[in-house]
Amino acid sequence: MAKLIEPRVLKGFRDFLPEQEAERLRIMGLLAETFGAHGFVPIDTPILEYTEILLGKGGGETDKQIYRFEDQGGRDVAMRYDLTVPFARYMAAHLHELYLPFRRFHMAKAFRGENTQRGRYREFVQCDFDIVGTDAASADFEIVTMIDAAFAAMGVNDARIHFAHRGVFNALLSALEVDSGTDEVLRVVDKLRKIGGQAVREELEGLIGAQAGERVIALVSLEGTNAQIVERMRELVPTAGEALARIEAVVAAALELGLGGRLVLDPSITRGLDYYTGIVFETFLTGLPEIGSVCSGGRYDDLAGLYTKERLPGVGASIGLDRLMAALAEIGVPSPGGGAADALVLCLDESLLAHYHLIARTLREAGLRVEVYPDPKKLAAQFAFAEKKGIPAAVICGPQERSAQAVNVRDLRSRSSTDGVPLAGAAEVIRDLLETGAG
């Protein structure tokens, strides 16, 4: 016998069992609905791109993590490591077939060859949504409401959207006459919550000197209500008028729409990525902050500058679906679950197979999801199968019921049967059964 190949999967890549995959599809469905309700349209792009398309924008670290190889035609190709860069190429390629402002969403897998950790995989699903072609505060705020609506749709009431504005930070740095190593400064500040104020102070001192470091710390440590923080920012960085006006507009809109409590102005949010130029977001679950941001994004003033001379400003964010689901599983946010089907037609006698499929079709026509068991196994085994698969009802029909044009309906949760139900009335009996169980 040939030696068996071990059925293993690569580090950071995963198989999904039906229950997990169903849950993922369910959440993606909820997100698609939410996005659609805001006028966002779906797109897709290839997983594989010419390497030159993907490099260049990301910067050194992402370049190292990229999956790259030569294809069968000798082309230098790479797998997308996020959805934003391919989207930039997409906009440059199709600008003339589209319209502005363009709102799109894109839920798909991305790949990074970095080290794994809980909620961090090498193959992961991102759910991106962006509004391209406008600088308006309305678009910034719309992304906030979208994040809020998306988490609400998923049944997560635990999410806090932290946001800040790059402009405030840049204004402070230029007032301090820091013009080199600003990326470094951003990265250090980004770690504030993680490593603490003292560690950040020390690192900043080495980068830009003690005095400038103190001013930066003063800005990023601000706490209080959103309005209070804006006031203090105005005092600390008087030259950041435009950015502050944008922040105020978003804060005011959030207050008016009643999501003030879930939107937190947090000057320590900077985002390491250097293409952000305006507002930036990170979303945390209050029950599990250590898993990191489950939805991040921000405003960029030129999305596709590498591929077209058209200037395309935009704002968007991305939900890390795998990380989010890992977090929800850990916190224990219940998912409605729901069985694979509503009812299972049992098999008592192989010669009745056509009748079993007729019963199934009748029930399906009444709107139920029905599965037919193929083998005439012991009833106990068929019940156990249904239970394992999460099917709540069984339809039992032997020769006697068949001649009476009836079936027996069994509630697999209460283990009680309703015998002699006319076939025409079976759907209703099952529907009642489903409702009592749900309540």
Next chain:
RNA sequence: GUGGAUGUAGUUCAAUCGGUAGAGCGCCAGAUUGUGGGUCUGGUUGUUGCGGGUUCAAGUCCCGUCAUCCACCCCA
């Protein structure tokens, strides 16, 4: 990529100084061939992640490797 921890039955976990790998739960069969959650009886479960090495003898010690988790880095 760097540093650290972990890896034993389907699952949760045990195994002393290196000395025949065990238990609960689950699973299978029967009491009960058309109605399974109870009880009883019997039974099953292992390349100890994988590959080498040391040893009379390795789950245990050593080296390598794969995977998971933690930190750094980066990020969703």
